[in-house]
C-alpha cells in the first residue's frame with residue numbers, strides 16, 4: 584500500500600490519447616467510465632477539478648481529418664469544434680449523476696497576471712464549494728505563442744496550485760514514468776516512486792509522445808516539479824483503466840508517484856517562481872547572493888547591472904555575475920529608476936531620485952530563492 588498524504592482536493596488531467604481513438608474519434612465508453620469514477624470520488628467527499636485535453640483530437644474526428652493539421656488557424660478551428668463536442672459529452676454523462684459542470688478556458692496570461700490569477704482562483708473556489716466540476720482546457724482558439732501554456736500537463740500543474748489541490752493525477756496512455764521510453768525499449772521498468780526530481784529523472788523523458796499527445800513525458804515531469812514544490816503530490820497512471828482513480832485514493836501502488844516536498848512554498852512565492860511573467864533580469868554580486876541565501880532582502884548596493892524595460896511591481900529574474908539563476912522577485916523600482924540607483928547605498932536613494940519608496944529593491948517576502 585502507498586501512504587499518500589491526507590488528500591481532499593484532487594485535480595485529474597486526462598490526455599488526448601486517453602480520450603480519443605487513433606482515428607480521432609472520442610472514446611465514449613472510456614469517458615463515461617472516467618466520469619462515473621469521478622462522481623464516485625465526489626460522493627466519497629473529494630473535491631475534483633478536471634483538466635481535459637482532446638479538443639483538437641475531437642475536432643479532427645468530427646471533421647474527418649486523418650492527421651493533425653500543420654497550420655495554427657486550422658488547429659484552432661478544430662479546437663473550437665472539438666471543445667463543444669467534449670463539453671457536451673461531459674455535461675451529458677455528469678448530469679446522469681445529477682452533477683453540474685462548468686467550462687473554464689485559460690491561457691498563460693490568466694496565470695502570469697496576478698489580478699487574473701486571483702480572479703480565476705476565486706471563481707474556481709466557488710465552483711468547487713458548490714460541488715460543480717470545473718472542466719478546464721487551454722483556450723486554444725485564441726492562444727498565440729506569447730500567451731500560451733502550450734501543454735495540458737503544465738496547465739494542470741498551474742491549476743493544481745490555483746485550487747490548492749493535494750494531489751494531481753495525470754491519466755495518460757502509459758502506466759507511468761519508466762526508466763526508458765517503453766515504446767522503444769521493451770525491457771524498460773516502471774518507476775513506482777520519485778522522491779526527488781533531479782537531472783537523472785528529467786533525462787528519462789524521451790520522444791515527443793503519442794499521435795495526439797503534446798509533450799510526452801517531459802511536460803509531465805515539469806508538471807511534477809511545479810506541483811511537488813507547492814506541496815502537491817502527483818501520480819501518472821494509465822487512463823485505459825479508469826478504476827485506477829479509485830485504487831489511487833485507496834492507496835494502491837498504481838503508476839508513478841511523485842512525492843511532494845514537505846516544505847511547501849507559500850502561494851505568492853510559488854506564483855512568483857512558476858507563473859509570473861519575467862520582465863527583466865538583474866545581476867548581483869557575491870555578497871548579495873550570500874545575503875539573499877540568508878533570507879535577507881535585496882538592496883541596490885549589491886546590484887551590478889540590469890536588463891530589460893520593466894515597471895515597478897514587475898517580476899524579475901535574479902542572476903549572479905556568472906549568469907546563474909539565483910531567484911525571482913517582484914521589484915520595487917522601475918528599470919528607469921533602478922538604473923540610477925544600482926550600486927548605491929539605500930540612504931543615497933532619496934537624494935538621487937528625489938524620493939524613496941523602499942529601502943529594499945526586492946523584499947524577501949516577494950522573492951523566491953533558487
Ligand SMILES: Nc1ncnc2c1ncn2[C@@H]1O[C@H](COP(=O)(O)OP(=O)(O)O)[C@@H](O)[C@H]1O
Nearest residue numbers: 598599600755761787789792793796797799800
Ligand atoms: N521514460 C518514459 N516513460 C514513459 N513514457 C515515456 C518515456 N519517455 C517518453 N515517453 C512517451 O510519453 C508518452 C506519453 O505522453 P503523451 O503522448 O503526451 O500522452 P498524453 O496524451 O497522455 O499527454 C508515452 O506514450 C511514451 O511514448
Ligand SMILES: N[C@@H](CCC(=O)OP(=O)(O)O)C(=O)O
Nearest residue numbers: 599636637638639734735797
Ligand atoms: N488543448 C489541447 C491539448 C493539448 C495537450 O497538452 O494535449 P495532451 O498532451 O494530450 O494532454 C486540446 O484540447 O486538444
